[in-house]
Amino acid sequence: MKPLEGLRVIDLTQAMAAPFCTMNLADMGAEVIKVEPPGTGEMTRVPGPAQKNGHAATFLAVNRDKKSLTVDLKRAEGIEIVRRLAKVSDVFVQNYRPGVAERLGVGWSDLRAVNPRLVYCAVSGFGGTGPYAPRGGYDLIAQGMSGIMSVTGEPGSEPAKSGLPISDLSAGLFAAYGVLCALEHRDRTGEGQLVDTSLLEAAMALTVWESAEYWVTGEAPKALGSAHRLAAPYQALRASDGWFTVGANTDKLYQGFCRAIERPDLASDLRFAARGGRLEHRAALIEEIERTTAKEPRAHWLARIDAAGVPCGPINTYPEALADPHALARDMVVDLVHPGAGPIKALGIPVKLSETPGAVDRPAPLVGEHTTELLRTLGYSDDEQRVLRDAGVV
């Protein structure tokens, strides 16, 4: 048994944030029904630079374990299908710009009238209320407006964002959290509700240390490359053949680190003896450390520093990270076979449940793969289905 078995989720989502929310629910056993336009399907199915046999990586990566139902939402018969589905579902997730779902007739008030127990989740750029609500928002825009870009990169360099779309991904995770909390409320009271989150708010909620620093110091936190705002040495260090990371953020770990690189003088240097001093004299400290670490290769240092019990690691490329023995031992890479793309790989589930674990079982669906099955479940007869198909509604 998977933990969310028996939960039915309608997925009217595109691109990344909300599809990532419903993908996580699907991995944990929910029946997630992706509603897509007939014919071409969701826009991210259009093959871009990364694809196999015409199947786009962008779609495959965040839609595994889901079912696909094609419905033309611009047709009344199409909206009727979604409403019938909403009647027998637990959760509805959409990430249109605010106002679009309402215009189509699948807004919260529309579906709540059909099923008062429904948990309705809207993920947008800026949320359903407030002055920027109608604006379109992408991960990039949210990273810029949340302050994340201002603290990422080398000091003084051109703007850099988190290489990963963390506003999208965290909005998806916060949405999943909101949905599951709303289900707790529903199971107690019988009442569904609107769960409303956004890329901007998700990104801001991640600026925990940075906002705290600003509120105390009154100054804007700066970009620090790979370093930590409150601890040193805690950053990438130069070796003879590249870089590696070390996090020696306590006195004890710092002493262990100095022993591991055989620099007892740094351990006893008065400038660096206390945490505050190491932070204040970070540039001098790193210069001294790299004078030693630059002489030997990464593997040399990682073996020694790890043996001393000090957290450290390589800076892996993705080919390295995805082939790492620990990543594989933790099932973070899963093999699937897609009917069109053939054998493909997918990321595993990062949270392991001992009794009712989630699992990545199926690749992303083909366009409309489950339309017939789902229409039958909703009580559409074969004749009615034929009419819908002929009219291009499904």
Next chain:
Amino acid sequence: MPALDGLRVIDQTQVMAGPSCAMLLGDMGADVIKVEPPDGEASRKQGYQLAPDVSAAFVAINRNKRGMTLDLKQPEGVAVLKKLAATADVLVENYRPGVAQRLGVDYETLKAVNPRLIYCSISGFGQTGPYAARGGYDLIAQGMSGIMSATGHPGGPPVKVGIPIADLGAGLFATFGILCALRARRTTGRGQLVDTSLFEAGLALSVWEAAEYWFTERTPQPMGSAHRMNAPYQAFRTSDGYVTVGAANEKLWPMFCELIGRKDLPDDERFRTNALRVKNRAELQDQIERATMHQPRAHWLERCERAGIPAGPIYSVPEALDDPHARARGMVQELEHPVAGRVKVLGNPVKMSASPPVMRKAAPELGADTDAVLGELGYDAAAIAALRAKGVV
């Protein structure tokens, strides 16, 4: 009534990943009891101090929790924890694997006390696998998961994501896992072990990057502010700084070209499709900036907004927190701390119509609720005094 009202959570965590998980449960109304060693958890003393043992970092991530002290190195302390676990739904810990066993408060032990307990462990690398015993921090996980290899500028020194995304991602996945386990418990009647890590969270967030590598066999590179699969989608130079613009799809791209007075660009062979624009991104940026350089940020932002093209400023953290929309969405909250006075904290990013998140109280003072919690567990005044005399609480 908040969504998780009535849920009791033992928060036996330190620093960031674990505390952020327990905080998210507390925001939704769970009774989160932070159990700290008698001298307090490490982050109380780290960084900027608002008052003795009240660091800004601790206040930022421990709101909506009660606090008690407990010396788990004494058998009486472990006995109290077991009593508490018997009354709890969830326990969250983020020790290095092995430490909970050594203290005698590991999953197997507490499961015997309370089979319905959901026990969540957050660590650097997870409870199993070759690196399980290693210490892991956000930085280490960002490096090993590939995130650092895809962040920053090509050819530059290594850069991590400026916020601790592996820590926070692990906290979010842990929260998700706990809520899933709670649903499973309705059916099975039993709790379980929920096990996640900073390293795995970093990998699980690498959705586009893993896909790019697996589908193209190219190694994802750092791209500054740009997108791996879409263009134009990045920061562009103006006469007084940078703005971000996302205009990669076939509808927005020609609109954006017209807006910057470069109607010729959509017909340019190099930029005809998104795939071509990604391939020729450097030339694309050059052509666009030839236009955007001549006017200030406000000019372009105002025009993009009117045209419905997603665009925005690159705010500093103070600007972000002061933005009228962020304020309107309640992203800045104030709480009364008994010693530090009024403190600001970030709001919860999820808005709910029927059972919204709550902001009940600032981070607890060390041991503020020890007596209350012990009282709820049935310890009388004399028993509490005895525990205190022995330094157990």
